[in-house]
Amino acid sequence: MGAKGTIEHATLACHRCGRETRHELAYAGRLLVVTTCLTCRTSIERDVRRRYLQDLRHRMLSKPARMARRLRRHPVGFTGSLPRTAARKPWRLLDEVRLVWSAAADARRRHSDDGGRDR
Amino acid sequence: MISAVAERRTRRGSAGRSRRVPPAAGVVLASGAGTRVGAEMNKVYLPLAGRRLVSWSLDAFARVPEIGVLLLVTRPQDRELVDWVLDREVDAPVEVVYGGETRQESELRALRWLSSRIDEGSVDTVLIHDAARPLVSPALIAGVLHEARECGGAIPALPADDLVAVDESGALTGQEPASIVRAQTPQGFRAGPLLEVYERAARDDFVGTDTASVMERFSGLPVRWVRGEQQNFKITYPHDLVVAEQVLAAADYRT
Numbered sequence: 001m002g003a004k005g006t007i008e009h010a011t012l013a014c015h016r017c018g019r020e021t022r023h024e025l026a027y028a029g030r031l032l033v034v035t036t037c038l039t040c041r042t043s044i045e046r047d048v049r050r051r052y053l054q055d056l057r058h059r060m061l062s063k064p065a066r067m068a069r070r071l072r073r074h075p076v077g078f079t080g081s082l083p084r085t086a087a088r089k090p091w092r093l094l095d096e097v098r099l100v101w102s103a104a105a106d107a108r109r110r111h112s113d114d115g116g117r118d119r
Numbered sequence: 120m121i122s123a124v125a126e127r128r129t130r131r132g133s134a135g136r137s138r139r140v141p142p143a144a145g146v147v148l149a150s151g152a153g154t155r156v157g158a159e160m161n162k163v164y165l166p167l168a169g170r171r172l173v174s175w176s177l178d179a180f181a182r183v184p185e186i187g188v189l190l191l192v193t194r195p196q197d198r199e200l201v202d203w204v205l206d207r208e209v210d211a212p213v214e215v216v217y218g219g220e221t222r223q224e225s226e227l228r229a230l231r232w233l234s235s236r237i238d239e240g241s242v243d244t245v246l247i248h249d250a251a252r253p254l255v256s257p258a259l260i261a262g263v264l265h266e267a268r269e270c271g272g273a274i275p276a277l278p279a280d281d282l283v284a285v286d287e288s289g290a291l292t293g294q295e296p297a298s299i300v301r302a303q304t305p306q307g308f309r310a311g312p313l314l315e316v317y318e319r320a321a322r323d324d325f326v327g328t329d330t331a332s333v334m335e336r337f338s339g340l341p342v343r344w345v346r347g348e349q350q351n352f353k354i355t356y357p358h359d360l361v362v363a364e365q366v367l368a369a370a371d372y373r374t
Contacts, residue, residue, distance in 0.1 A: 006166070008160065008165055008166060009160050010160045010161065010162040010164075010165050011160070011161075011162060012162055012354075012355065012356060012357050013355045013356050014356075014357075015356060023357055025165065025357070025360070027166055029169075030166070030168050030169035030364075031364065032166075032167075032360050032361055032364055035357035035358075035360070037357075044357060044358065044361075046361065051368070070207075073206070
């Protein structure tokens with residue numbers, strides 16, 4: 001999977017390993033999209049396309065208020081970082097969209113594989 | 120001596136809390152598992168529905184009017200992350216204390232940080248909460264606080280109705296373990312006895328499984344249970360994050 005979204009790492013318990021291991025978690029906006037155990041490489045993908053679009057709409061509507069809050073708290077830092085973050089935003093958004101659609105395809109594939117076995 | 124130490128007061132938080140100082144303290148533990156495992160990123164700073172896990176708990180405590188002091192016990196290596204979270208996601212004033220190697224040591228450091236206020240009576244009850252339980256509600260916090268003030272100690276718990284009793288050979292006895300409950304947090308206790316008990320446990324090298332077990336070992340103070348909440352589960356597996364995210368989305372991102 002080429003798209004990454006926002007990546008975080010943390011120690012969580014892994015069902016397959018049966019112990020706490022290092023995990024990689026990929027987020028798109030407020031949504032957790034993919035989790036991967038870095039020991040056994042077990043990953044869980046979610047199909048969050050519909051929720052992602054709803055969440056994106058919410059983020060766009062609330063963005064002005066969030067920006068105003070940051071401007072009030074840190075006027076210098078916020079203003080200084082604005083050109084860079086604004087320039088990066090379209091690419092980050094594109095990366096999120098690719099992550100969400102790619103994870104949805106993986107989730108569908110996994111679901112159909114499981115269904116095939118069940119039958 | 121507490122190694123900690125920073126105090127942050129956000130602008131809105133300070134203004135909103137200057138009217139009165141209620142005498143109860145909320146302690147949110149964010150220093151436990153990550154310290155034991157190593158230098159790995161602590162799960163309580165993972166994003167959950169647009170905020171870091173720990174800030175959901177802090178926000179729930181901040182919405183209980185009787186909580187006058189809010190403490191975050193963290194690891195020194197998480198300092199930058201803590202500053203970021205408190206600046207961006209938490210409006211209430213939060214005091215930051217560095218924890219120890221174990222949960223109990225972290226609790227002791229928090230209690231020592233509060234000791235002068237406990238001695239002078241400006242903190243009468245302490246509630247200790249695990250930051251890995253982000254969906255705790257203000258109602259549950261208030262309920263535990265009320266019961267702790269009434270009885271001396273209180274913990275939230277759920278009836279463990281999925282347990283079965285077995286004998287020494289491993290066979291089912293057919294009897295139901297009727298008095299077993301699954302403990303949650305926050306666990307609340309009168310502040311004076313709690314500090315005394317933790318100091319004594321440290322002298323005796325006693326390590327309990329949770330706050331209540333330390334109290335039971337060294338104090339005669341009654342500890343009652345109040346009904347916990349299903350959604351107040353501990354984030355352990357990656358899937359727990361997905362469930363928590365869905366619970367928050369269904370509740371319009373309020374605990």
